[in-house]
Amino acid sequence: MLLNNIRLKNYRKFRDEFIEFPRGILGIIGRNGVGKSTIFEAIGWALYGSVMSRSGKDEIKSQNAPEGEICRAELEFSLGGHNYKIVRELQGKSPLSRAFVFIDGSNLPEVARDSEVNKYVEKLLGMDYVTFMRSVYAKQKELASLSILTRAERQKVIRRMLNIDKIDLAVDAIRTDKRDKQEFIRGIEFKLEDMKKLKQQQNNTTKEIEGLKEKIDTLEIKRTRLEKKKGRTRKSRDKQEVLYKKHNEIKNSISKLSSKLEGLTQRKNELLKEEQKLKKEKQTLATLEPKEELYEKKKRQKEAMDELRLRHNRKNDLKRSVKQKQREIKTQNRLIKETQNRLLPLKDIDRKYKKAQKDLKEIKRKKMILDRDTKEIIKKESVFKSKIEELSEKKDEISSLGPNSKCPVCFRRLGKTHKDILNHFEKEITKIKGEYQKIRNIKGKLASQEKQIKDNEARLEKHKDALNKKLARKSGLEAKLRNQKQELSKATTKLAKEKSELKSLVHVKFNDVQYKKLKTELESLSKIRDEIIRLRKDVSRLPQVLQDGKINSKAIAAQEKELKTQKKALAELKFDEGKYEKTKRTFEQVSDDLSGCETNLEKEEGNLKVKDRELKTIKDKITEQKTYRVKIKSTQTDIQYLERLESLMSDFRNELINRIRPLLTARASYLFRELTDDRYPLIELDEDYNIYIVDENQKYGLKRYSGGEEDLANLCLRIAMSQVIGERSGAEINFMALDEIFGSQDESRRINILNAFNKLTNQFAQIILITHIDTIREKLPYVLRIEENSNKESHAQFE
Incomplete structure (x- = not known):
């Protein structure tokens, strides 16, 4: 596998960058934090996705990228005669990951899903992301860790890097499987029961079932006999039931007819009494009817006097109301004048309140400006204070190291520069303290101004509150004055209307004595009138009473007549109640016997079902016990196989370790000889992977040598491990990336390392060196410089 190029868009500090990877040694140079290591992280992210990122997906996208733009990495590489292009991107606020694989310039993706691309890359390269990182990438911290770890920790790290830990996992899995099967056997053995007892229970239950079947056959014969007997007695009982029902129907009919006849006789007597009463009331009505006309006449006279009385009372009410309204109008005029007098001192209060508001607003504006200036001064004060503390800490750190110590940044010996660095820190601290004191003086002046503004603000707030209260009092008085004028207007209007109405009633006169006499006469005639109405209503019912009679x-x-007929039918029925009761008791006895028989039969059948279930349970348990015994035997055989497999895997692991250690020793020794100009011919590894350097036919531990030689030995071992991992994985990986490996080396050792890397180009066609040390760039065939602009964006450029 050889890297061709990578394009990064909105990936961390890179907004839009295209980088080609040449064959040979490429140095990626730049200050710490500008994004040198980010380039190799992006290569891993393009190949394997988020597992290769040092942070979550939401932190990969560049902070300066517009919200709608995507984060993308496009990696092109060659492998096995084909050119591959992998595109991986993040899109959206909650980043959604997408990935594509293109082969030999095709526009159609070979694979087009994130998880599927990961699987495709693992299959294509023949290694997962862990193996890939261990075989092609090494950091300075990782190199140093090999020599400072404890024996157990170092063995664990190297076995993990060489994938031997996977064999350990397989052995652990075999042991776990064996323990599970042993635990499975113990669990089954706990469930095993005595097979002789189970078979004895089976025989006993079978005999009980046979006895229950014999009882059931006997009960079924008895039930058949009782059913036939019940059929014969049912016919006799049904015949007697028909006679019994007819007898009861006739008796009930006679009872109802007798009750109804008694009710009709009682009703006849009631109608006779009512007829006599109504005839007497008819005579009384004839004597009272002449007084009805006099009642109507007196009623009309009273209605006329009621109307006159109402008008007379209204006249008197109006006279009193007019006097009351006149007093109210006089009082309202006095109140209006008082309110107007109270409003005079508050005439200019609106203008004064607006002026107070304006003054207070101006004070608040000044206060806001002062607050802003104060915050800015406090911020500057904090910045200067932090700078003083930071420089003091650095000065103390350099002072404590001494001139013979190494620089914590570049790892060079401080020497004569130790005193110059301390003087430089002292000058910077003095200068910043001067600026810090100026800031504190300005802060004091601003505090004085702030106190004066707060005092003025408090005074104006107090004045505004006082004016606000007067303004509220003025508003209340104005509202009160409006209400008083409205009340005066209503009273004046109502007085005019009442005077007009009183004028129309001036001639109204009323005789109260005559009215009371007429009222008394009408009340007496009204009682007679009510009696006439009642009598008329009662007398009107007389014809209906005669008809009802x-x-x-x-x-x-x-x-x-009907009662006589029913009594005759009852006599002709000839029903014998004694015979009916005897037939009924016989039928009930036979029914009870049959029911008891059926209950016993049902009980025995239930017992039979229980025993059948018990027998089935025993048979199932016997079958289960046989199965348990077969499983135990089978599992014991599996355990024997697992014990043999465990032994074979352990032997294989030990054999693999014994084969790899000499191979690592040979590869690391070759590199170490090249890098030290044959000064040290051999590196040896013991069983615990402790590193020893052979010097003049004697081997020594790493602690005997300088830090640069120690790092060099670790570097050689790490490169040897990368070679072995690559060879064992079967992948054609022809590049390597080394991050910050020159920090502890002097100039001559750096040149030796670069010369050794030139010799490695026949094994690694591409070697990428990531470093912040600028002096080695002239020794490199290709240099890619990473720089950061004022927007914190990084750019890559070949020199």
Whole structure:
């Protein structure tokens, strides 16, 4: 696999960048944080998706990108005689990932789904994303970690990088499977029962079932006999039931006829009494009817005097109302004058209130400007203070390191520059402290102005509140004055109307004594009138009472005739109640016997079903026990196979480790000789993967050597591991990326490393070196510089 080019659009700090990858060694150079490592991250993201990103999907898209634009990476590479182009992009607020694979310039995608592209790449390269990263990418921190880890941690890391951990996982899975099967056998053995007891239970239950079947046959014979007997007794009972029902029907008819005849006789007596009463009331009505005409005459006279009385009372009410209205008008005029006098001092209050509002608004504007200036000054003060603290910390850190220590940035020895750096920090701190003091002086002046403005604001607020209260009092008095004038207008209008009405009633006169005498006479005649009406209503019912008497007499005669007929039919029926009761008891006894027999039969049949279920349960349990025993035997065989497989896998793991360690030693030693100009002929790895350097036929641990030599040895081992991983995966991966590996090396070692990489180009056609050290660029055949502009956007340019 060889990289051709990559295009990044809105990917982290890169807005729109196209980078071609040449054959040979490519140095990606730039300051820390400008996006050098981002380029290789984008290569991994294009191939394997979000698992290769160092952050979530929502942080991949460039912050400066417009909202509607997409984030995209387009990677082109060559493999196995074909050219591949992989496009991966994010779109939307909650980023939706899409991916496509194109082959040999085709416009139609070979694969067009995110997850499917991931699977396609893994199959194409023959490795997942973890194996890919371990075989082609190495960082300085990763190199150093190999020598500082504990024995167990180092073994774990190297086995993971070489995929030996997958064999360990397989062995663990075999052991887990074996434990599960052993636990399965223990669970089944807990369920095993005595087969002899189960078969004895089966025989006993079978005998009980046979006994129940014999009882059921006997009960069925008895039930048949009782059913026949019940049929014979039912016929006799049904015949007696017919006579019994007819006998009761006739008796009920006689009872009803007797009750109805008694009611008709009682009604006849009531009608006779009512007839005598109505004839007497008819005579009384004839004597009272002449007084009805006198009642009507007196009633008309009273109605006329009622009208006159109403007008007379209205006249008196109007006289009193006119006097009251005149007093109200006089009082209202006095109140209006008082309100007008109270309004005079408040005449200019509106103008004063508006002026107070204007003054207060101006004060607030000044206060807002002052607040803005104060916040800006506080912000500057915080910035200067932070700078002073930051520079002081850096100065203290450099001071504590001493001249013989390494620079924490470039890892060079400080030496004579130690004192110059401290003087530079001291000058910067003094300069910033001067600016800081100026800011504090300005802050004090602004605080004084703020106090003066707050005092004026409080005074104006108090003055405005006082004017506001007066304004509210004026508004209330004006509303009160309007109401008073309205009330005066209403009273004046109403007084004029009442005077006009009183003038029309001036001649009205009323005799109260005559009115009371007439009222008394009418009340006496009214009682007589009510009695006449009642008597007329009662007397009008006399013809209907006479007619009802005749109808009642006919009904009595008909009922007496029907009652005689029913009594004759009852005598002719000849019903024997004793015989009826005996037949009924015989039938009920036979029915009870049959019911008892059926109950016993049902009970025994139920017992038979229970026993059948018990027998089935025992048979199922016997079958289940046989199955358990077969499963135990089969699982024991599986455990034997798993134990053999576990042993084989463990032997294979040990064999693989013993084969890989010499291979790593040989590859790392070759590289180390090249990088040290044959000064150190050999690197050795013990069983715990501790690194030893052979020097003059003696081997020594890494702690004996300088930090640069230690990093160099780790680098050689890491490259050797990448070669082995690539070869074992079967993938044609012909490039490697190394991130910040020159920090601890001196100039000569850097040149040796570059020369060694030139010799590796027959194995790795592309070697990408990511570094912030600018001095090595002249030694590189290709240099890609990454720089950041004022908008925090990064750009790549070949030098």
